[in-house]
Amino acid sequence: MIEDQYEYIREHNHAAQIANTIRLSRYFLTSILVVCLYIFCIYKFFSSTPAPYFSTWFFTTEIIVCLFWLVSTAHFKPGLYNLNHAHRWLQIQCFTVGCLVAIGIYILYNYLPTINPDFEEIHALTLSALLLIVTQSFSLTYLTQKLNYFCLTFLPSIIPFLFSQYFIQHDTNPLFSLALNFALIVILLCATTSYRINLRLSTTYARNQLLMKDAAQQVTWTDDLCKQLQDEINHSKDIELQLQLNNQLLEQKVRERTYDIEQMNKDLENQQENLVLAHEIAGLRPWDWNIKDRKIRITNHLYEKQVRDSKQHLEQLQHQIHPDDAEQLKLTLKLHLRGESERYEANYRIQNSEGKWTWVHDIGRVVERDPNTKKAIRMVGIRRDIQKEKMSQERIKLATSVLQQAAEGIFILDEELCYIDVNPYYEKLTGFSSNQILGKHLFDITANYKSQQRSAHYSVIKQLMNMNEFDGELNEKFLSGKELTLWMHINAITDEDHKVTHYIGIVSDLTERKLQEQRLSYLENYDTLTDLPNRFYYNYQLHKLLVTQRDSQFAIIRLNIDRFRPLNEYLNHNGGDELLRQVAQRLRLTNPEALFMAHLNGDDFAIVYEVSHLCPSVHDQCARINKAFGLPFNIAKQDHLITISMGVAFYPEHGRQLDYLNNCAEQALTEAKTLGGNTIRYYSKENTALLEQGIFLERDLRKAIQNNELMVYYQPKINFRDKNVCGFEALVRWNHAEKGIIPPNLFIPLAEQTSLISDIGRIVIQQTAKQIRQWKDMGFNNICVSVNIVAQQLRRGQLLEVLDDAMSLNQIEGQDLELEITESSLLENSEDVKNQLNEIKLRNINISLDDFGTGYSSLSYLADFPIDILKIDRSFVSKIGQNKQAAIVSAMIAMGKAMGMTVVAEGIETEQQLQYLQDLDCDIAQGYLFSKPLPEQEATEYLEQNTCASLIAT
CATH class of the missing domain: 1.20.58 (Methane Monooxygenase Hydroxylase; Chain G, domain 1)
Incomplete structure (x- = not known):
């Protein structure tokens, strides 16, 4: 009867496995279709290189899998097929899919990188790994009803990777191969476990059916x-x-x-x-030892009951037990069999099928003894695998040892940021013992009476609460009296619900390193003789100043001791050094308003001074220095009178580059030395005069803005194709009440140095928008007017508001305006400039790159910034006829056309220039050949005449 029952269960399980696999294989085949299509689309999207073998594999796979799906759906309907036929069909289907996947992996991993240089090995590895892992995941999901179905798909598909690892050399990281191999092993183990679970469920269902029949x-x-x-x-x-x-x-x-x-x-x-x-679930394997009959019933690793001869079992067990544990196990068992212990319990190591030693826990008890001799007759017990527990205990011991021996401070906090454990090094850092620290809040052991320290602690806690992590430097003063510079790294530990349970912190002492860094920084950046910055640090500070404060004005003063060489020879080396120290000290006392000063070399000093109405003038400052040096220097108990020569250069009048400014100051100093020394020379008298004149010009310009003396002139732009007026460029003019028209090259540079350029730009935009509205009312709807914009207008952040107000007030569209921006405007704050230009583009306003090729000329601006129009500077157009200049113009036009931009040539004055540009297919022309800049009324008349002339010609 039992054999019939087992036979029934076996047949039921076989039929159920085939039926379930037939049903689930349709989902598996559908999944294979989708993943192959996905990988094919990824390759086609990122690569245009043809891959015939890859395409052939894809279409072949899709066709074969579709055929399998149709046969499985149409032929193998529930209850209408032969089990043996279905079994053979599933084996063929699984093996074929595995082979197709293997071919696909081989093509992706080994073939595509050889035919497609852009398809890098990392791409091949990613797609092939994706195909392998996803296929095995679907196999694990749908084919584990019967283990051989899964293996028929799994084993062929991994052959290409195994073959590549051992027989084909790749640059792939070996760690990836190890990780992939481990993942494949885990998938196989999961498949085995899933098969066993399905088998047990099917067996339970069959037994229930038998019970129902009974x-x-x-x-x-x-x-x-x-x-x-x-x-x-x-x-x-x-x-x-x-x-x-x-x-x-x-x-x-x-x-x-x-x-x-x-x-x-x-x-x-x-x-x-x-x-x-x-x-x-508990991993317990019970055993029952019938000592009297010399039989033992055990449970194997598959939880199947087995009956063995006890002598044979003990001999086999003796060969499996670790030699170091055998004697102790025998002694423990004998003591319990003799009744000298309440129960038998032992931990020992046995050798598994892989040859590795595994810890087990064996516990049992004699449950029956002979009433006369008291000898044990029957003993029962259980054996449990405790290898993971042993490893966990070892890891805990190792972690504890690391915590105690670490050369960095380590602490553990609870969810309330209170200490629950610290290591000895952290006790050493803080100056407190663990008993004094445990239970306190993170910063309760530090001094918090300064607002700066409280703010830093609050910032750390806030970052921990928001990001579950902190990594940064802290300057801490502990209540124990120790002051340290620390680098602290804190990480949050979360549970399975992502709730923070603990925090772990690691603290490094940076105090000594900071002191060394400060010392090295001083030796690197300062002159040890005078305690002033050296030449390297001077250039660094000056460059930083020029970059961060572009709108300010500075004076670079270079000083040199007159006749220092003979004096140094007279005083000897030590006396000369003492003189330099006293000179440096006198310069410090004399120049408290200086931004910084430096000892460049020998007897050469430099002072950087800010030019501002809040500070004394540069001339007064130099005079004060001269007066201070009128007092004698006491060297070796002797008084010595020395004189100095000074050369002065101004930023930005004399230049904007560091080296150029230094050269200007040196030239002025050389001129002062040439005149015999003991004097002050400025780089250029003419520039000095212009500087003085600029003060009055700035005052008049401010009045001009208030009195509406600024006017907008319009220079026409002509379309090369139909010779019609397609727009104008708005150019500002200053009609001075006393001096008449002042050229823009005199007041625009001055305005750019102050905030006046923003006011001028606002006036030009408003007047231009008003004029566009008038032209629209006259019927000229396709006229676009360009306005020049400088860097300051972009940086001040008011340009968008000015544009919106002008367009809203005059009811014009963004396409009616065009903004011309120079290359230098793109250099400063490139990210902010790009954001503003993108906002401008959202208003449909065209952006033109003005004076292209005359500035810093980086081609990346054309690609990185939203530029619509490329404007060739008049300096290139005027030299058309010269081979090199003509080639430059031709290249500019070709580049603009290639990037889809409109190309404008300005400064056209001759028919030869016009014809040359027209032959190069330039889009728009501008220059005195057509018209000079015109006032509003004349510009309107010019527009009407050229429009009428165009209509008549048409």
């Missing part, structure tokens, strides 16, 4: 018994009524007893299943 048979037998009893009752009508009643009572008791027995059987079966499940 219960139905019992019911049938009970019904038959009832009928027989009823027949007996019918045949015994002559029996007395009392006997009839007793028979009925007896029948009722039999039924109740039968029901109770059935319930007990069911309860026992449920308890048995629960016990087996509990053993499996």
